[in-house]
Amino acid sequence: QSVVTQPPSASGTPGQRVTISCSGSSSNIGSQNVYWYQQLPGTAPKVLINRNNQRPSGVPDRFSGSKSGTSASLAISGLRSEDEADYYCSVWDVSLTGWVFGGGTKLTVL
Amino acid sequence: EVQLVESGGGLVQPGGSLRLSCAASGFTFKNYDMHWVRQATGKGLEWVSGIGAAGHIFYAGFVKGRFTNSRENAQNSLYLQMNSLTVGDTAVYYCATGLEGWDSWGQGTLVTVSS
Numbered sequence: 001q002s003v004v005t006q007p008p009s010a011s012g013t014p015g016q017r018v019t020i021s022c023s024g025s026s027s028n029i030g031s032q033n034v035y036w037y038q039q040l041p042g043t044a045p046k047v048l049i050n051r052n053n054q055r056p057s058g059v060p061d062r063f064s065g066s067k068s069g070t071s072a073s074l075a076i077s078g079l080r081s082e083d084e085a086d087y088y089c090s091v092w093d094v095s096l097t098g099w100v101f102g103g104g105t106k107l108t109v110l
Numbered sequence: 111e112v113q114l115v116e117s118g119g120g121l122v123q124p125g126g127s128l129r130l131s132c133a134a135s136g137f138t139f140k141n142y143d144m145h146w147v148r149q150a151t152g153k154g155l156e157w158v159s160g161i162g163a164a165g166h167i168f169y170a171g172f173v174k175g176r177f178t179n180s181r182e183n184a185q186n187s188l189y190l191q192m193n194s195l196t197v198g199d200t201a202v203y204y205c206a207t208g209l210e211g212w213d214s215w216g217q218g219t220l221v222t223v224s225s
Contacts (some may be wrong), residue, residue: 002154035211037155044204044215045147047156056213088155098170099145104154 004028004089006102013110017077020105022089023070028100030070032092036063039086039104048087049074076107084109112214114205119219126195130169130219132188132205137214140183145192145212148201150223158203159190172198195223 004024012018022034036049047056049065052072065076072091076083089102118130131142146158151203159169178191184197188205200223204213 037212044217045206045212046215047208047211048211050211054210056211086154090155090157096171098168099157099160101155101157102211108224 002103003093003096005093006075006087006089006100006105008103009106009108011110012076013098014079014081016079017075018079018107019076020074020087020107022072022074022091024072024091025070027093027095028070028083028093029067029072031094034065034067034072035090036065036072036074037088037090039088041085041088043093045088079109081109083107111196112207114207114214114216116203116205116216116219119203119221121222121224122195123225124196124223127191127193128221129142130190130192130203130221132169132190132216134186134188134205134207137207139181142207142209144181144188145206146179146188146200147204147206147215149204150201150220153201156201161188165168192221195221197223199223 033051037045038048039045052067053065066073069071087105093100115133124193143162145160148156161167161179176194180189202218204218206215
């Protein structure tokens with residue numbers, strides 16, 4: 001059981017907007033930056049969002065991140081079939097003195 | 111082009127040891143924090159250990175003194191010495207790095223702990 005919690009699954013139809021939540025505590029999300037990763041089947045993860053809401057170069061602006069209090073969210077607008085993947089939030093935990101990942105959310109494009 | 115290549119995985123019996131390596135190229139290795147992340151088949155990502163550019167090292171709680179993370183900047187290499195392995199350590203082990211977020215990952219090396 002991870003110290004940051006994500007829903008195990010999410011789904012949407014092409015063109016829809018979906019959000020994936022990541023819930024933590026004051027020792028992680030509440031005080032530290034959140035990062036989001038996308039993992040396509042059979043591949044290594046790819047960073048989608050840095051520092052809560054910053055998109056690295058090359059990441060489409062359909063992807064956006066936000067944070068409020070001890071929760072963070074990843075939003076994907078204009079959903080495409082190629083967005084079907086696992087999504088993970090990650091954050092430093094000051095109590096554990098280590099990085100933690102959420103359990104991951106499997107996104108299905110219907 | 112940044113490249114990370116892991117090696118050293120394989121089959122080992124419970125209680126055994128393995129040493130993983132990560133060969134880095136395409137960036138100034140000594141200036142970057144480096145991390146090990148693992149993923150059991152069908153499971154999520156799990157951070158194992160990180161070693162900073164200045165040499166400070168952090169471990170996940172489950173390591174419990176069994177693993178040693180180290181780096182050799184002259185060789186652009188990262189290592190993970192794993193001792194007292196258990197079935198629960200079976201996973202693909204990735205090395206990863208980045209200045210903000212981990213934007214570079216290796217292809218992973220599979221560690222299988224089984225009798």
